[in-house]
Amino acid sequence: MIILFANQKGGVGKSTLAVLFANYLSLVQNKEVVIFDMDNQRSIYNKVQASKVLENNPLYEVEAAEMEQFSTIKEIVKEKEGLITILDVAGNIENDTLIPIFQGVDLIICPFSYDEFSVGATIDFSEVVKQLNDQAKIVFIPNRIKTTVKYETLESVNNVFSNFGAITKPLPERIDFQRISTFETPPVSFK
Ligand SMILES: Nc1ncnc2c1ncn2[C@@H]1O[C@H](COP(=O)(O)OP(=O)(O)O)[C@@H](O)[C@H]1O
Numbered sequence: 001m002i003i004l005f006a007n008q009k010g011g012v013g014k015s016t017l018a019v020l021f022a023n024y025l026s027l028v029q030n031k032e033v034v035i036f037d038m039d040n041q042r043s044i045y046n047k048v049q050a051s052k053v054l055e056n057n058p059l060y061e062v063e064a065a066e067m068e069q070f071s072t073i074k075e076i077v078k079e080k081e082g083l084i085t086i087l088d089v090a091g092n093i094e095n096d097t098l099i100p101i102f103q104g105v106d107l108i109i110c111p112f113s114y115d116e117f118s119v120g121a122t123i124d125f126s127e128v129v130k131q132l133n134d135q136a137k138i139v140f141i142p143n144r145i146k147t148t149v150k151y152e153t154l155e156s157v158n159n160v161f162s163n164f165g166a167i168t169k170p171l172p173e174r175i176d177f178q179r180i181s182t183f184e185t186p187p188v189s190f191k
Pocket residue numbers: 009010011012013014015016017043143144145171172173174175177178179
């Protein structure tokens with residue numbers, strides 16, 4: 001199974017949630033996981049390289065890859081039953097190398113926040129994805145939600161996104177998410 005974390009908006013939590021999800025699959029579900037970091041910024045790959053110096057064995061492999069390598073990666077991973085492949089991409093919809101990726105993955109996870117720019121970019125992104133692959137399954141994750149803020153547009157935004165896919169429960173703003181690693185997940189605390 002190939003799961004893509006994408007949104008053309010930067011800074012919405014794609015890389016953070018990709019790592020958290022990989023940790024969950026690996027630690028809690030005992031799944032075999034691999035992450036391909038296809039974003040030029042290589043934020044996950046660099047994080048792993050830096051922390052390898054200090055920490056023990058990572059939970060799973062993180063590879064740096066180019067988006068052009070998608071079809072080769074797909075061929076390789078489909079041989080490995082049970083393996084969950086996570087892709088982190090920059091998500092710029094002007095980039096044609098994303099087309100086969102949108103068409104070839106099993107699930108697209110799209111973090112966003114309820115501010116005007118993030119919502120607009122997320123709608124544009126979803127429209128392009130659906131045009132390229134009307135079977136695409138998109139899961140929207142409201143991220144960095146502050147309990148003290150009233151999000152006036154929440155219902156109307158969720159209505160629009162529900163035309164493209166499913167919307168999860170919101171994820172709160174959490175300082176410890178800014179120190180996420182591919183070795184462990186901070187303990188969950190509920191208020
Ligand atoms: N739920 C959250 N709470 C607090 N900080 C977050 C949360 N999600 C993401 N961040 C922070 O927001 C910034 C952007 O997240 P990142 O995952 O790099 O976004 P993207 O990959 O979409 O560009 C990072 O500094 C990250 O630590």
